Amino acid sequence: MTVGELQAYGYFILTALLVFLLYGYIFHLYRSQKTGKRDYEKYGRIALDDDITSEPVEPHTKKEKKGEA
Amino acid sequence: MENRLEYDYSVAKLFMWSTLLFGIVGMLIGVTIAFQMAFPSWNNWLGEYLTFSRLRPLHTSGVIFGFTFSGIFATWYYVGQRVLKVSLKESPFMMGLAKFHFWTYAVLMTVAVVTLWMGVSTSKEYAELEWPIDLLIVVMWVSWGLSIFGLIGMRREQSLYISVWYYIASFLGIAMLFVFNNMEVPTYFVSGAGAWYHSVSMYAGTNDALVQWWYGHNAVAFGFTVPIVAMIYYFLPKESGQAVYSYKLSLLSFWGLMFVYLWAGGHHLIYSTVPDWMQTMGSVFSVVLILPSWGSAINMLLTMKGEWQQVAANPLIKFMVLASTFYMFSTLEGPIQAIKSVNALAHFTDWIPGHVHDGTLGWVGFMIIAAMFHMVPRMYGKELYSKKLMESQFWIQTIGVVLYFSSMWIAGITQGMMWRATDEFGSLTYSFIDTVTNLFPYYLIRAIGGTLYLTGFLMAVWNIYKTVTSSKAVAESSMQNTTPMGA
Numbered sequence: 001m002t003v004g005e006l007q008a009y010g011y012f013i014l015t016a017l018l019v020f021l022l023y024g025y026i027f028h029l030y031r032s033q034k035t036g037k038r039d040y041e042k043y044g045r046i047a048l049d050d051d052i053t054s055e056p057v058e059p060h061t062k063k064e065k066k067g068e069a
Numbered sequence: 070m071e072n073r074l075e076y077d078y079s080v081a082k083l084f085m086w087s088t089l090l091f092g093i094v095g096m097l098i099g100v101t102i103a104f105q106m107a108f109p110s111w112n113n114w115l116g117e118y119l120t121f122s123r124l125r126p127l128h129t130s131g132v133i134f135g136f137t138f139s140g141i142f143a144t145w146y147y148v149g150q151r152v153l154k155v156s157l158k159e160s161p162f163m164m165g166l167a168k169f170h171f172w173t174y175a176v177l178m179t180v181a182v183v184t185l186w187m188g189v190s191t192s193k194e195y196a197e198l199e200w201p202i203d204l205l206i207v208v209m210w211v212s213w214g215l216s217i218f219g220l221i222g223m224r225r226e227q228s229l230y231i232s233v234w235y236y237i238a239s240f241l242g243i244a245m246l247f248v249f250n251n252m253e254v255p256t257y258f259v260s261g262a263g264a265w266y267h268s269v270s271m272y273a274g275t276n277d278a279l280v281q282w283w284y285g286h287n288a289v290a291f292g293f294t295v296p297i298v299a300m301i302y303y304f305l306p307k308e309s310g311q312a313v314y315s316y317k318l319s320l321l322s323f324w325g326l327m328f329v330y331l332w333a334g335g336h337h338l339i340y341s342t343v344p345d346w347m348q349t350m351g352s353v354f355s356v357v358l359i360l361p362s363w364g365s366a367i368n369m370l371l372t373m374k375g376e377w378q379q380v381a382a383n384p385l386i387k388f389m390v391l392a393s394t395f396y397m398f399s400t401l402e403g404p405i406q407a408i409k410s411v412n413a414l415a416h417f418t419d420w421i422p423g424h425v426h427d428g429t430l431g432w433v434g435f436m437i438i439a440a441m442f443h444m445v446p447r448m449y450g451k452e453l454y455s456k457k458l459m460e461s462q463f464w465i466q467t468i469g470v471v472l473y474f475s476s477m478w479i480a481g482i483t484q485g486m487m488w489r490a491t492d493e494f495g496s497l498t499y500s501f502i503d504t505v506t507n508l509f510p511y512y513l514i515r516a517i518g519g520t521l522y523l524t525g526f527l528m529a530v531w532n533i534y535k536t537v538t539s540s541k542a543v544a545e546s547s548m549q550n551t552t553p554m555g556a
Contacts, residue, residue: 007346018328025324029317040320044312046230047303050151051546052074058227 076150077157078448080167084143085441085448087175089530091135092437094182096526098128100519107512118186126185126197132429133195133292135178140437141296142174142213145236147444148303149217152233153224163219170212177205191268195285196250199266203251210247214240231319235299238327242291250284275342279335286334293429295326297396297436298365304440305369305389309379310550314371318364325361329354336407339416348409355407362400369393384459385552388439391467395431399424414489419508419515420481427474430522435466438529445533446552452543453554454535458528466525472518480511 032038045057105111105121112120146167150156157164181198184190190197198206217240221229229237253268270277306313313319335343335351370393373379379386402424406415415421446453453459487507490498543553 022325026321029320033317040316041312042316043228043230044306044316046152046226046228047232047306048310048312048550050154050307052076052151052154052156054154056154056226060224060227 074156074158076147077164078147078444080157080164080171081143081146081444082448083171084139084146084174085444085533087171087178088136088139088143088437088441089533091131091139091178092526093523093530095128095131095136096519096523098124098131100516100523102128103512103516103519107509107516117188123186123188126190127182129195130181130185130197133288134181137292137429137433137437139174140300140440141236141239141292142170143444144296144300144303144437144440145213145217147448148232148299149220149236152226152230152303153220154226155220155223157220160219160223163216163223166212166216166219170209170216173205173209173212177202177209180205189266191253191270193250193270193281195288196247196281200251200253200255200268201266203247203253206247210240210244214244230303231313231316231323232299232303234323235295235302238323239291239296239299242287242295246284246287246291250280278338278341279343279347282337283331283334286337287331289428290326290330293433294330294362294396297392297433298326300436300440301369301389301393302365304436304443305372305386305393308383308385308389308439308443308550308552309373309376311372311374311376314368314374318368322361322364322368325364326358329358329361333358333407336412339407339409339412352407352409352412355404359400359404363397366393366397366400379551383551384456384463384554385439385442387460387463388435388442391463392432392435392439395427395435395470399428399432402427414485415481418481418484418488419477419511420485423474423477423481426477427470430466430470430473434522434526438526441529441533443552445536446540446543446554447545447548449537450542450545451536451540453552454532454540456554456556458532459554462525462528462532465528466522469518469521469523469525472514472521476511476514476518480508480515483507483511 029040033040042057049055049057101111101119102121102124105124117123146157157167180202184199184202185197189199191199217233217236221233252271254271255265255268256263257265257267272280302313302319332354333351335347336355337351339348339352341348370390373386373390380390381387405411406420406424442453442459445451484504487499487504488497492498540555547553
């Protein structure tokens, strides 16, 4: 096998892997939303409720422990 | 104490003023060199200091590293605090770091302007600054990174809003690109040749070209795209009162853009001495790049779903919707130019600066202007001085952009066709000067388009100046969404 052929196989495998990862990520996002594991859409509120006194969409735990949130 | 906590905009304000200053200077130089293209005798007015070759790096550095990066930093110190729900006032260290960031930036940009005007240059496009200034850039950049991650460490909001991801990507991307492209050998210290500040690239020939365009194209990615997307993901939802249409799509587009962009730089070197497969890869990834780019842009347009009346009512929304549209336009045009057969015609012609400017003027410029208009009233507790002035500015600048890119389309394609034309014996039909004389009207139209854009920008600066100095006071707490503006 020549170096060129090796490169070609490597390139194909890498591309296939990345396509798999991309579609896997889409699947993961939608399944998490559907099963209620994580509501991604609520994070859109972070830009809207952004006063320093606004209730965080998801409070940062460290701050909460310190009682600062 | 906690109840009285508020965001601190002092550094955001400083960067906002430098955005405006560099905008004026950078665009003024741009208009000057556009006229020089039409009237070459203008080159001779001030000896070496007004030649195109001296002014061109000043224009690009002024608008990229001056105007755009000041805008990025200004919006970071505004948006970063707000979406992380943390104030710079809470940490004297972070406050000091932010100020250090600004002043290092101010010093290095001053040195950059002076040295470039004096003709001190590495001659690498968009990386002209010599090594001592590069070291200063590293200090400035690291201080920005520390400020990003420091604020993140202090945050009250657990999840990082999508804009923060884009700012982080901009920081990391540019850091990597900058370091590798600016690997330079200081000639004086290595061989005793040249001035102490002089250097040559560590790479030679084709390798240098490859690294240069990997850098050059991704500087567009992480300077003109990623941080501007960060801005629109915050400012459009905030100004319109509509949450981003699909947060999931924003995440997907983010990772898509991160992966695809880095491979597309090879399209700058089509039909050059770099390996053929790299050229093909550059073309293919450029076309694939349409997907994540349009993913973000369509997400923005869909955010306005059911709220399109705001485009007519609010000039800030107008600027942002048009910015998003120009982003789509530019990210379709780029891949078309990256196709090998199209590139054979387009490369080295005026179509390329045409493409760059519909992206920078229409997308980057409009988005930064809209961000400034949104931030100024909130930072200074004033309503925007004049809505009418903004409306007029919008149309003057839009006409300017259209004149710019349409003239450069015609000029570029004319040029490309003339360069390729042969007679029945296979000899070239035209000499180079034939193309130059043919293109005069288009160069003139481009310069007029640029002048209109600059005029609009000056109107924005005046509007902001009047807002700060003489507008009606409005409490920040009452400015939830639509920015208040005087007639």
